[in-house]
Amino acid sequence: MAASALTPARFARVLGACLAICALVLLVTPFIGSAHVDYQKALAGEPPHAQILFEARLPRVLLASLVGGALAVAGVLFQALLRDSLADPYTLGVSSGASLGAVLAICLGWRDTGSIPAIWIAALVGAAAALLVVMGMASFGRRVSSFSLLMSGVTVNSIVIAVILLLQNVATFAQSFAIIRWLMGGIDAVEYRTIAALAAILAPVLVYLVWSARSWNLMAAGEEWAATRGVATTKLMWSGLLAGSLITGSVTAITGPIGFLGLIVPHALRLRLGADHRVLIPASFFIGAAFLAICDTVARTALAPADIPVGVMTAMLGGPFFLWLLRHRQKRYWS
Amino acid sequence: MKRWLFILSVLSPLEAGQRIVSTSPGITEILFALGLGDRVAGVTSYCRFPDEARRLPRIGSFLDPHLETILELRPDLVIVQKNPVRLTERLRAVRLRVLEVNPESMQGVHEAIAAIAAAAGVPDRGRQLSERMRSELNTLGERAGRLPRTKVVFFVGRTPGTLDGLIAAAKGSYLAELLEIAGGDNIFADAPAAYPKITHEELLARNPDVIIDMGDSTHTGVISEEHRQAVIRLWSRYPVLNAMRNRRVYPVADDRFVIPGPRMAQAVRLFGKLLHPEVSW
Known part of the structure; x- marks a missing residue:
């Protein structure tokens, strides 16, 4: 079933189901929360009901779904690009680069640059810098190989993390507090313009990836395989790297690192739907979005008024489910 | 005669804790408030109050104390704030006299004051300081009440x-x-x-x-x-x-x-x- 050929009917059925799940989650989760909201009063704009619903809860649901979808797609992309099933959005050091930028901003006391928090800009710059270093190390002329990308990514990751630890050690108490909090990552109620800006960055990248999905199918099988079938592999590698890093960098700048999702959602869907990227990429977006929206709903309500880092929830909710899926799948293989 | 002097010096509380090293800003403030500022031999890099503390040798920070620097200061007493880096155990292993306190709540501060004052041989000053603080807080509390x-x-x-x-x-x-x-x-x-x-x-x-x-x-x-x-x-x-x-x-x-x-x-x-x-x- 999983390996069945992609017919237009199956494509529509699978994506329709994923979209329906995502829509359902987005419809339900804004109505779940720790504070009491009178929805009639909220719709009439009465404080604090309107503010709780529209300024605190809804932006969180929207940000969580956007970030979840984006990270899941970035996971699919990096797994195909690096041909490594353990790759995730953070493998190439983009997120540790972003973290280093944020940590530097905290240590140097940069706070705001007009309308955008300095820490977000610093994180974006850090992500770009990490990517440039990794690509510079891994490329030879215009060519770049998955293996050297993976190796230099892992190495740059380690170096950057070491620098972060060093900075955290020399930081003041208040600074190291802020650093630890940032490194935990999390979804917060940001302003709508932030969500809009993030969506504006992500939308074209996601459209491009869906559009180039066929090439990623060939690429995932092997670079030579792809090349002999007419894929401009060098160009595809570079644009894939750029796309994945844009996604990871912009998301991480706002939320900090959120682990596990980028690894597990693509794999869970691959187990269920097969490895065709034409389905996998859009399906990952919808399911990733739904998954993080659910995780964040639990994170903001379970211990209210306290907030649980959403990365804790992604691992605690997603981990057991993934193990079950894996076990189920194995049984079918062996029996 | 010499032997008697030796025994006296061991027993005398005034002799205890002549050179004190503090490992947290709170402890440093307590030491100075107890009038023991002239006995403080080392403080952390975050100890900024009172001004005199800024001029004292630094032993690193609460979470990152330099053992060697502490040893170099030849302290008779190191006062450690309860911490996750097992400083007390490490200092005791090199046979330093260590007092561990935990001034993380109001009650903890009073207990730390009493313990530090006793270890430094000035228990009365500890009682007076705590008493003064309590009565001040009572006045403020009544006003707010x-x-x-x-x-x-x-x-x-x-x-x-x-x-x-x-x-x-x-x-x-x-x-x-x-x-x-x-x-x-x-x-x-x-x-x-x-x-x-x-x-x-x-x-x-x-x-x-x-x-x-x-x-x-x-x-x-x-x-x-x-x-x-x-x-x-x-x-x-x-x-x-x-x-x-x-x-x-x-x-x-x-x-x-x-x-x-x-x-x-x-x-x-x-x-x-x-x-x-x-x-x-």
């Missing part, structure tokens, strides 16, 4: 320049104790941790009258007018909050809020001014 309580939240941290990652001082924290005495009604008293990250949703629902925000203070000290304006701009996202409506969002940066110690009455007085500006503190 006659006033209506003010709904307050104290943010100890957030991601600088944003309203993300708001960490509040909740039940069980030292700050919550001080706010309580100053007439504050902590809106996050029911949180399951002493310093929880809280959601905007709950902040809006509980609607504090006063927000005290220490979130941006990467270095404690003075808040510039420009910085103050920037913090208010951040909070202006929620104009429905009573604290915003009544212009009672106060950015603060003060060591007295983060160092449990002999200056706790001063911290309560500062809170009192923010919570009830209408009376004189």
